[in-house]
Amino acid sequence: MAKNTEIELKLLLSKEDLERLLTLDFMVQAVREGSRKVRHLVSTYYDTQELTLKEHGIAYRVRDKGDGSFEATVKTQKQSAGGLSERLELNLPLAEAQPVLDGFAALGLGFELSELAPCGVQALFTVDVQRITYILDYAGAVCELAIDKGAIRCGEKSDSIDEVEIELLEGEVQALLELKERIAAAVTLRAEERSKFARGLALLQG
Structure with a gap:
């Protein structure tokens, strides 16, 4: 797995199936003891008025991580199929929840966002979720199971979030696919x- 590459499954389950998932024998065995965390994450996505970053395949957000720390993230879509996505993800620690456009070239983007947005960016929409996470040790791989509940908000419009993500932290993608099966x-x-x-853009655009 290449450095700075995010590989994850994004799944939708009913409340009943989610509760059952956490009691399955192989999941109970995989959950690392003491790894459960609960966080409140508020992520604001930014772009130019013309959506220049999006046109270059870039999603840019600033996240309040709920623990007094902040982070700017660039994601570039690589591929997505069957709920499995693979993309470049670059994270830049911030002193406050304000967009910073420079600093990503050195992280591996190859250029600065300010080159695409010389006049700056504006807030598009906000994603506000409670995230419960567990670390999984499965088939020689290490994964993070994240349960997100909350909403995407764009002005007076909103779309609820109720989903499960399983991100591969270490190991081979085959372990993640086996876990999904x-x-x-x-x-x-x-x-x-x-x-x-993508869901936030759908709200923004109508």
């Missing part, structure tokens, strides 16, 4: 092909 054999799930960014 075992989950699918035990509970009813649907793959969520749309990112939160």
Whole structure:
């Protein structure tokens, strides 16, 4: 797995199936003891009025991580199928929840966002979720299971979020796919092909 590459599954489950998922024998065995965390995350997505960053395949957000720390993130879509997505993800620590456009070239983007947005960016929409996470040790891989509940808000419009993400932190992608198959054999799930960014853009555009 290449450095700075995010590989994750995004899944939709009913409340009942989610509760059942956490009690399945193989999931109970995989959850690392003491790894459960609960956080309140508020992420604001930014772009130019013309959506220049989007036109270059870039999603840019600033996140309040709920623990007094802040982070700017650039994601570039690589591929997505069956709920499995792979993309470049670059994170830049911030002193406050304000957009910073320079600093990503050195992280691996190859250029600065300010080159695409010389006049700055504006807020598009906000994603506000409670995230519960667990670390999973499964088939030689390390994954993070994240349960997100909340909403995407764009002006007076909103769209609820109720989804599960499983991100591969270490190991081979085959372990992640095997885990998905075992989950699918035990509970009813649907793959969520749309990112939160794509869902937010849908609200923004109508």
